[in-house]
Amino acid sequence: MRILDLKVLRDTKHLRGQIIAVASLVACGVASFIMLRSMHGYLRGSQESYYVEYGFGDVFAHAVRAPDALTARLGEVSGVDRVQTRIVRDVLLDVPGLIEPATGRLVSIPDDGPTGLNRLHLRGGRLPEAGRRDQVVVSAAFAAANGLRVGDGFGAVLNGRRERLTVVGTAISPEFIYEISGLGSVFPDNRRFGAMWMSEGAMAAAFEMEGAFNDVVATLESTASERPVLVAFDRLLEPYGGVGAYGRDAHLSHQFVTGEIDETQITASFFPAVFLVVTAFLLQTTMLRLVRMEREQIGLMKAFGIRGRTIGLHYVKLALVPVAAGALLGTALGVWFASAMAAVYARFYQFPEVGFDLDPGVVWAALAIALATGVAGAVAAARRVVRLPPAVAMAPPTPPRFRHMAIEGTRLGRALSPGHQMIVRNLTRSPFKSVTTTAGIAMSLGVLAALLGMFDAIDVIADLQFNHVSREDVAVYFDATRSADALAEVAHLPGVLAVEPVRMAPARLSREQREERTALVGLDPTGDLRRIVDGDFVVHAPPVGGILLGRALATNLDVAAGDTVRVEVTEGRRPVRNLVVAGVVDELMGGEAYLEAGALYELLGESRTVSGVLLTVDPALHDELYASLKGLPGVSSVLVKAVTVQGFEDTIEQSFTISLIATLILGAGLVMAIVYNQARVALSERGRELASLRVLGFSRKEVAGMLLGEQFLLVVLAIPFGLVLGWLLTLLLVMRFESDLFRMPIVVLPETYLLAAAIVLVSAALSALLVRRRLDRIDLIAVLKTRE
Amino acid sequence: MATLTLPFALAPPSSGLDPDALFSARGLTKLYRMGEVEVRALEQTDLQLRPGELVVILGPSGSGKSTLLNILGGLDVPTTGDVTFHDHRLSGADEAELTRFRREHVGFVFQFFNLLPSLTALENVRLVTEIAANPMDPAEALRLVGLGERLHHFPAQLSGGEQQRVAIARAIAKRPDVLLCDEPTGSLDYETGKRILEVLDEVNRATHTLTVLVTHNAAISALADRVLRMRSGRIVSETRNAVRASPADIEW
Secondary structure: OHHHHHHHHHHHHHOHHHHHHHHHHHHHHHHHHHHHHHHHHHHHHHHHHHHHHOOOOOEEEEEEEEEOOHHHHHHHOOOEEEEEEEOEEEEEEEOOOOOOOEEEEEEEEOOOOOOOOOOOEEEEEOOOOOOOOOEEEEEHHHHHHHOOOOOOEEEEEEOOEEEEEEEEEEEEOHHHOOOOOOOOOOOOOOOOEEEEEEEHHHHHHHOOOOOEEEEEEEEEOOOOOHHHHHHHHHHHHHHHOOOOOEEHHHOHHHHHHHHHHHHHHHHHHHHHHHHHHHHHHHHHHHHHHHHHHOHHHHHHHHHOOOOHHHHHHHHHHHHHHHHHHHHHHHHHHHHHHHHHHHHHHHHHOOOOOOOOOOOHHHHHHHHHHHHHHHHHHHHHHHHHHHHOOHHHHHOOOOOOOOOOOHHHHOHHHHHOOHHHHHHHHHHHHOHHHHHHHHHHHHHHHHHHHHHHHHHHHHHHHHHHHHHHHEOOOEEEEEEEEEOOHHHHHHHOOOOEEEEEEEEEEEEEEEEOOEEEEEEEEEEOOOOOOEOEEOOOOOEEOOOOOOEEEEHHHHHHHOOOOOOEEEEEEOOOOOOEEEEEEEEEEOOOEOOOEEEEHHHHHHHHOOOOOEEEEEEEEOHHHHHHHHHHHHOOOOEEEEEEHHHHHHHHHHHHHHHHHHHHHHHHHHHHHHHHHHHHHHHHHHHHHHHHHHHHHHHOOOOHHHHHHHHHHHHHHHHHHHHHHHHHHHHHHHHHHHHHHOOOOEOOOOOOOHHHHHHHHHHHHHHHHHHHHHHHHHHHOOOHHHHHOOOO | OOOOOOOOOOOOOOOOOOOOOOEEEEEEEEEEEEOOEEEEEEEEEEEEEOOOOEEEEEOOOOOOHHHHHHHHOOOOOOOEEEEEEOOEEOOOOOHHHHHHHHHHHEEEEOOOOOOOOOOOHHHHHHHHHOOOOOOOOHHHHHHHOOOOOOOOOOHHHOOHHHHHHHHHHHHHOOOOOEEEEEOOOOOOOHHHHHHHHHHHHHHHHHHOOEEEEEEOOHHHHHHOOEEEEEEOOEEEEEEEOOOOOOHHHOOO
16 A cells, blocks of 8 residues: 555644654653663663672671681571671771861772672772782772872871871772762762772781671572571671671662662653653544544545555554654664763762663663554554444534533523633533543643652752751761760860760660661750751650650661660670660651660760760861861761762752753653644644634634633643642652651642642643644635535 | 724725725735646626625636635735725735724625534524624524524534524624625525525615625525626626515525
8 A cells, every 4th residue: 555655654744743742752751761771771780790790798797806717607607608707997088189088998808819709890900919008999989089090199097097008909899889988978979988998918907907807798598598697697796796787788889779770660660651651642632633534535545445454554654653753763862861871870880881781672672662652542543444434434524512511500601601611612522532631731740740849858858967967067986986085185176166976886676576777876965966857857855764766767666655675785795775765756867766875875884985076167277177187096987067068969960950851851841742732633623613713703812712721721720630649749759769768758849839830831831832823824715615 | 783983094995986885896806826826716806885785796616706705704805906895995904903804894604604513503693792892682693593492502403504594693693784695505405595595685684784695506696686797707797686586486
């Protein structure tokens, strides 16, 4: 049927506006599918192969100081495949060009060759020589952020002594794919925190750890279960200050990478689905209208003896024109976006293979889904074509039937002008179309409102964390618990205006069969620099009797206020005590347990020890303060809040601008495509009616009002539904993002919802303007000469 | 009869025309470009139409009669020549001015009725009376065409003749200065067509509205005060009927 194919081409030209609308949606759907699916595959594939090739551990544990002899016993635990013990220490660094002190997480590597677990992937240079305490391999991101090259040096405080370290290589490691310290920001700050690796012998000598280790990594046999191994490790390490073994699910870097993988999986289904459902629906309306308009041609073709199936197929082919165009464009865009996203991911996640390889399977899947969408959109029209008997087809269609409506008898109904009656009757005559149009616009608005709301939520999180929870200017943490003297020592540093102690102790909380690892945080009730603030900005005082639990902790332990939990401190004298849950606090971040500082000291059997000090400082004396902190022994980490806030804002700005633009395109594009297409179909269906109105003396504006008023009414009707949908979607996203460490607040700002509604209205108005231009060009005389 | 003042300023009419005429046209020419082909639909046509007359314009298809009607109704403008309504020039008026002219002074009746399918008979009439300055009661207009019992029916529930009567009621309800009918019986059967002609004849007699009836059906010319015959874009003859025949008496 080559002539029919020629008709496809001609019709394509005639229907170009609607074809562009549908093709754009298909392009968005295909592009987002390819991008998100590729990213999902890229992250998951990279993670899996990286973990396997470089021996990422299954189980991790930390202790104070355990003898090397224990290594063999750890290896004998049933289910353990391989064990590597090592020394890990956080040290303060003095990096050239950086005013504030940085923190290095120094990890030992075996001197007898890189056969261990969590192996390095060298990016440049070489491994440090055995026994050399002046040589380190530094993380590639840390080196790049600080402009460090092989051969460069920087200062470090090793066990109280200032030393100079030389970079002999740069590397990445599967345990630092997402390189954060766990203190401070949730985003990597590669200038101020970096992993680095030193010879085991050299580290042992530097930290007086000869014949001992403080960190364990182990892999499990494929059939082994994790839980018994953790219990066995805890039992073996307990005498040596073990703070509790944990699996991958509690490993910081793994948590973040896996979180992102899960998220891409959800969004890779959600976004393309929104686009493609709307596409199928728009295609269906357009194709049904086309078949109604061309019924005489269809009858003629059937009269000539062309089979119904052939003609039906012709319409399917026509529907596939915008789908194919959109799919091609979407594939190109998707591949482009994917490589751009891979570059963004490379900033956050460090994998050995930087390059992104397109998986052809993803493209084939996208094309198959697009094809299915096109066929779904065309099938109703094609079926109508096949069923249409030729004689009926060539007669004019029966005039549309309208009915009186219930509201006509009411006062409101009588107040409606004929023009308004037309709008209402047209909308109620095809309720399916009206409802789906409204639903489509409401869905677009809902997505828009919910996504814009996420940006508000991030602002709330930042405000809460930076202005209400952490109110210090600088936080100083020690590598081990210090006496109260340390507080006085810090207080006398230049520029320090006020100090408050922080005491944290690792602990295991349990109730019946449930057990959670956490930190007990002792807070001074008169303290002002670190407070317990819930998601509603309510400040909670640390309890004097009992313990205050974060929501996630309480949920995992299945306890409520008034219940008793068993608290087992996993450091020092390792006291064990039952404490009453004084309350549960809905924090946004952190899964810790709080109690009044005095109560914690009493529990620990210590007096006024500190893990860290919070400071307020005189900004004029920053440089002097940082210089003296860089030389302070026993400090493992200095967190400057202004720097953390700046890093947070920069990261949000850089990576979220793309998301914001994508969100706007998504919402506005969907609305424009829907309104444009539905108005065009309405114009085509009722062109004759509208021309008659013009002949009767109605102005262009009045006639446009009658056509576009219909679409406007649907948009206005959709707005309340869209806003409610936005709220529901926000709840869904909040539930989705909730983890033990982090919770999104439900933020519904009227101005954001108004903005979303305004974007929808403006997009609809733009589409209406495009259709209005067509309406103005209607040939009045031609319309009068034809019968429908 | 409604006021004849237009709310917009038009150029003064050219001199030398019949001072009693409602419409005066001189030297009307209309050229259409249909793709590559140029069609001369009207050629140097002159015309005068007076209030209260029933004028039949008779001609085969393509003779230019509908083009002439469309220009008189403000749906189209001549390529050259002048046409004035009362003392206002229609040739050269812009789109907005022509819209107001149609709205305030012209009633149209078309071959295919052109009713709004989503509105009832009464609402189709109300649609126009709501924007008119001095309209009839819509129900009264429908009673005038014999549809007093079917006010709340939708077009799909009415026969062709009934639909055309709604269209006539819609056209006269605004009390137009001119009623322009383009092949009003063209898509109706014989009996129904005759009934429609009766209605138009009655309306013309009762309201003294200038009525212009375009048709290719020569029998209808007996109803007219004046008959203009057209061929190839020109008026080739003009005859006056001493007595207007009754629609009941004509046959075709």
